[in-house]
Amino acid sequence: xxxxxxxxxxxxxxxxxxxxxxxxxxxxxxxxxxxxxxxxxxxxxxxxxxxxxxxxxxxxxxxxxxxxxxxxxxxxxxxxxxxxxxxxxxxxxxxxxx
Numbered sequence: 734x735x736x737x738x739x740x741x742x743x744x745x746x747x748x749x750x751x752x753x754x755x756x757x758x759x760x761x762x763x764x765x766x767x768x769x770x771x772x773x774x775x776x777x778x779x780x781x782x783x784x785x786x787x788x789x790x791x792x793x794x795x796x797x798x799x800x801x802x803x804x805x806x807x808x809x810x811x812x813x814x815x816x817x818x819x820x821x822x823x824x825x826x827x828x829x830x831x
Contacts, residue, residue, distance in 0.1 A: 739770045756821060759816055762814070768815075784818045784820050786818070791811055794809045796809075
């Protein structure tokens, strides 16, 4: 995997905004990205030093609907989240990225 193409988007939620105060940022990454490629990607794009990277594979969610006696199931695709912890003096600036 190329080192600049592992990030999909920044996840902004209530939990991630609480983690931002502790220098921890949450990203949605591609499934085949590993911790080393995520670390290299963050360091090259934002110019910060990464202390650690934790990844989580999010499970699929299923929904079932009944229509005229027939059962219809649907699966939502899985994705991978990365929790990136920076050193205390570092801070990410998202305005530099185009």
